[in-house]
Amino acid sequence: MTEPAAPRIAVIEDDWDYLLMMQDVLHNEGYQPLLWTDPLVAITSVTVEQPNLVLLSIWFGGQPLGTTVLRAIKESPQTSHIPVILVSGDEKFVNEIALNIQALCAAIVIK
Numbered sequence: 043m044t045e046p047a048a049p050r051i052a053v054i055e056d057d058w059d060y061l062l063m064m065q066d067v068l069h070n071e072g073y074q075p076l077l078w079t080d081p082l083v084a085i086t087s088v089t090v091e092q093p094n095l096v097l098l099s100i101w102f103g104g105q106p107l108g109t110t111v112l113r114a115i116k117e118s119p120q121t122s123h124i125p126v127i128l129v130s131g132d133e134k135f136v137n138e139i140a141l142n143i144q145a146l147c148a149a150i151v152i153k
Contacts, residue, residue, distance in 0.1 A: 047074070048073055049072075049073050049094040049095070050073070050074045050075075050076055050091065050092075050093040050094050050095075051074070051075055051076065051094060051095045051096075051097060052077075052078065052084070052087070052088055052091065052095070052096045052097065053075060053076070053097045054078050054079075054081060054084040054096065054097070054098045054111060055077075055097075055098075055099040056079050056080075056081075056101075056102045056103065058079070060099075061079065064077075065077055076093055080102075081107040081108065082111075084111055085111055085114045085115065088124065089118065089120050089121055092121075092124070093124060094124070095124070095125050095126075095148075096115065096125070096126045096127070097129055098112060098126055098127065098128050098129065098147075099129055100128055100129075100135065101130065106135065108128060109139065112126055112143060112146055112147060116146045125147075126146070127147060128147050129151045129153055130151075130152060130153065131152065131153050133152045
C-alpha cells in the first residue's frame, strides 16, 4: 500500500535565509516545500504544481509584487481554490492594504 503524498506548501519569498528556514521547518513537519524566489515565475509554477497552500511574501526587491501574485492566483480558475497566506514584516503596509486584499487571502501574518 502506498503512502499518500505529503501536502505541498509553496513558499514565495526573496529572502534566502527565511526561505531555507521555512524549507527545513516544513520538511520536518512532514510537508513537501516548493520554493520560489521570483514572484512572476511563481505565478506559472503555482498553476503547474498545484500546491495545497501558498505562503506569499509581499515585498520583492522593494516592490509589493506579492499583491500582484495574490491577484493572479485568485483570478485564475486553475488556482483560485488554493489558499494563500500573506506573510510580511511590514505591518504598516499590510494595514494600509488589508481592506483591499483580505477577501483574497486565507490570512495575513506579520513576521
